Amino acid sequence: MFKMEIDKLKKVFFITAAGFFSMQEGMDFMAEYQSRTSMFDPKEYTLIVDGREVKASAQDVAEQLKNMILLYMSVPFKKRIIIQQQSAVVAGQTKRLARDIPEFDTIIFAETVEEAYSKL
Template sequence: MYKFEIDDKKKVLLITAEGFFKNDESEAFMEKLYEAFGLVQATDYDLIVDVSNLDVVKQDLVYKIADAFELYDELGFKNIVIINPISILAKVQLFNIARSVHFSGAFVDSLDEWKAR
């Protein structure tokens, strides 16, 4: 499951993804992602992606995550923050995907951790 929220007052686009993604969900997620990006001026907004309750990603969907990370970087958000999964395996998997595409966003264990920086 996933959800997109835009807070124009705080200039934040919040994406929440949880559970175990399937192929059909990944396609719908990417469509919704492009739609959400069209509603904000990225350079004025922070992007926060909360995947704290995301399960390990199936191997055939890894490229979709990599594509999303690359897209996040390309759009030029003020800040890109990924809230780490609770699952250690999912966390390692996301770190490896991020490293493979030279992702520039910050990985944190909580939003408070990022705000304290």
């Protein structure tokens, strides 16, 4: 399950993701992400991804997660903030997948939605 919102007032592109992602959901996510990011100038917006409730994924789906992170990095947002996952397994999986992604170290991590908004 995922939800994407564009807050034009605060200039935030907010993504919520939860549960297990199937291959189809991953493809749907990527298509919607590309569609939504074409609706505004990303250089003026902060991306906030709340993936606290994402569950650990099978290896093929995990590769798609890596592609999602690459998508986050390919769009020139003003800032990128990720709210850390609650599951240590998922957080570890994300960090393993992301270690080869250029500029992953520029992502800001937050514990809560409120903390993410305080870092705008």
